[in-house]
Amino acid sequence: MQEIIKISNLKKIYEGGVIGIDDISFSIYKNEMFGFVGPDGAGKTTTIRLLCGLINPTDGNADIMGYDLRKDKMKIKDNIGYLSQKFSLYTDLSVDENIEFFADIHGVKDYKERRNELLQFTRLTDFRKFYAGKLSGGMKQKLALACTLIHKPKIIFLDEPTTGVDPVSRRDFWKILSDLIKEEITIIISTPYLDEAERFNRLALFNNAKILKLDTPAKIRESLHKTVIEIVCNNIRSADKALKENTNYEIQTFGDRLNIVADSFEKDFPVIENILSKNGIEIQDKRIIPASLENVFIHLLKTKKTELQQL
Amino acid sequence: MNSIEVKNLTKKFGNFTSVDNVSFEVYRGEIFGFLGANGAGKSTTIKMLCGILEPTSGDATVGGFSIKTQSEQVKRNIGYMSQKFSLYNDLTIEENINFFGGVYGLEGENLSNRKKWVLKIANLEGKEKLLTGSLPTGIKQRLALGTAVIHSPNIVFLDEPTGGVDPIERRNFWDLINTLSSEGTTVFVTTHYLDEAEFCNRILLINAGKIIAGGSPKELKENYIKTIILEIECGKTIDALTILEDSNFFGSATIFGNYIHVKLKENDTEENAKDFIVKTLSESKINTSRIDKISPTLEDVFITLLEKKD
Incomplete structure (x- = not known):
């Protein structure tokens, strides 16, 4: 080129x-x-x-x-x-x-x-x-x-x-x-x-x-090396709160679903399921979705901030 | 009781009908998205619901008060924030909060309690003495929303509230909106950024003064998009685009980054289209490496609905 x-x-x-x-x-x-x-x-x-x-x-x-x-x-x-x-x-x-x-x-x-x-x-x-x-x-x-x-x-x-x-x-x-x-x-x-x-x-x-x-865009998305798990459940806001209190996942709350940035579905979904069920929240639907550029950008900014704090 | 109930609301300016016989409800504590292109009637509707513009006919109740006969009570029970923040740049954060508290008649202990609350929810504690003009857009945005709800309104109207902030700030802002909503405040938002509409519990689409669709983001995508959109990864993208366009096989074809997006004609099947693409491109010695069906976005929904109208 x-x-x-x-x-x-x-x-x-x-x-x-x-x-x-x-x-x-x-x-x-x-x-x-x-x-x-x-x-x-x-x-x-x-x-x-x-x-x-x-x-x-x-x-x-x-x-x-x-x-x-x-x-x-x-x-x-x-x-x-x-x-x-x-x-x-x-x-x-x-x-x-x-x-x-x-x-x-x-x-x-x-x-x-x-x-x-x-x-x-x-x-x-x-x-x-x-x-x-x-x-x-x-x-x-x-x-x-x-x-x-x-x-x-x-x-x-x-x-x-x-x-x-x-x-x-x-x-x-x-x-x-x-x-x-x-x-x-x-x-x-x-x-x-x-x-x-x-x-x-x-x-x-x-x-x-x-x-x-x-x-x-594709290579930038791949560079995240993370999985995004999308969850639909009966009480989105309580779910968001429960997960934020108990984990360090990056979570994006939409009007009718949650996106959680995790290391892998196998490792992290049981953790999520466990926290939600303890809080009486029922998962109605779950799937793995591709990371968005926004996921990557936020991850990069957050990593950067932590690095700066450690200096 | 619903937070907002709109019945046959109409506003005419001379011969021009800006809002045309619109009826809908907004539930208590929900984040409600009101979407439309410029000139669709969004602002006129908001102005009527805030009690600052009288309807030509029809009525609405906001927090139980009629916008026609009780517009003063309506004004006292709502908060309003727009993209053009009405903050004073040469005042500090604290002075801005004091000022807006004063406008709404808060004083003494009441004012200082509410001030603490605003600083807390907007995550501005420790920043009280900073001059507002020097703050990044994201912080101004949270302060503007904080001052808009200092008088504990039941309903807050956000007129195109975001734009130009970094994604972390945008998330913080929506976290704040979620907090307000979980505390029972009804949030009525207008935006023409459809990726942002995904944050709303329910959405109403308005065009030329009329409601054209409504539902949760998921419902809108399921109910209104019947045509399939395919993403194609192939060699010689630009040549391939011309070939696919000239074939007249698709509703539309366009470059999307390193790929091509084609919209199938109604009733056409995915399999049929995939076969056609691979065959047509291979005739021109272009290799197709991937064809995937893509999930529609709210922007796709919106554009599809408007195309139908035309």
Whole structure:
């Protein structure tokens, strides 16, 4: 696989000493959908802004399509697209005019055919004469994406494109990205939602300005080496309480079930069953389910905390 | 008695019907999820149930009080928290609690007891003197919920309460919600993050002002998803996607990380589809290494229901 971005010891310390990102190194491959996943303040946006050349690194460097991030910023900018979290459209311009404006900025002369393509692709053709201000949130976001793509960038950076977007528009947006990947583009997306992380070819879990883990979703899930036991019982909350008081399992309580992270079903289920039956709770259903990325992330964070306490 | 009883509730703004003849109940002490896309009528409904917006017709009782004729009593018996926390950033945690206690008329020993309780359940003991503005989102969130229930309301409304917090904080927040609910407080939550709806005991889906489905997360998945979704692991994923899409055999096909997800057409069987996939891909010399049926998520339920409406 061809490396399209190679990051080496990249570091950003903001004025006042806040660490934006702390010495990260990794590569992103061509035509990959790569995810930056983590909570607010973990360093996702800082990394995107560094790679787009919008802010300067304190230390380290990156190679983007053979260009040096510190020296060839302008060349990099011609080849990338960036959709910021608070994207700006001109609300008093039409959909068509907004795209035209972005074509102008990027010096794209022959934009009309590309514009038609993008409108069709984002299913906005019927709305091309509408003022951008009149569009729904999901449509505005699709228009912003179309604007980002007008100059046919090789790499696009999308900073939390699905935050605050309703589920239908969110699904629609993922479908569009799935089509876009056919154009041999490389897509880098940040998201705070772990349930979206399964959609990436590979992802980096960000926390506290560092990368906790980087791999395919499947490999990250396998790295937990634990079993998740799902239990349906008559009193979920008492079950949660009884297990938390008597064991150290990581437990997630849902509205109608419990997920318990255990070493193995054979070893741990009898323990669980015993505690629950002592508390008069009847297990109605049980099964082993695959670990989720959330299970892994929480496990990593907890292990980290314990390590720190032991130091 | 149910905590909330809604009967034929309707709200019109001019010619636009925001909430259209809606009826439902919320049981005492349950975590009730109210879900819908933006503009579906969630906020209008919450505003009516909180007694700050008058219905066009129909009525509801909240904690036994009518939202039409007893809206003042309704307001005093509920708590409310939204994603835009109404905390004062330049006050300390303790000062914020004092302020909200004051708003609800708590004073003296009563206030100091409730303050202790809020600090305890929100796991903020020892943090009283910290300035609110400097706190991480997760802690602000727990403080905001704590202040929303300082006056011991029977019902608390959480309007899109989470977002952007790390998963451990999110779990802490839901632990707090579970604690409130096990102490008998009814929790009414709106969210459009459907993975979060899994934490609710019962869920109602609203679209264009009307209720389109309801039940526990499990019931929703069992009752509303009739089509099968398959996950395919194969070589040349992108080429394979194009081939499967062009075949017109499926309801939809999309890239999902390193795999492809296909939704079968209604009445199509799993075996039939599996055979088709392996055969079609092998004709293009693409090797299929795995095909698994995947369990639907609440997001799948929601999208399926909305597609039916269109």
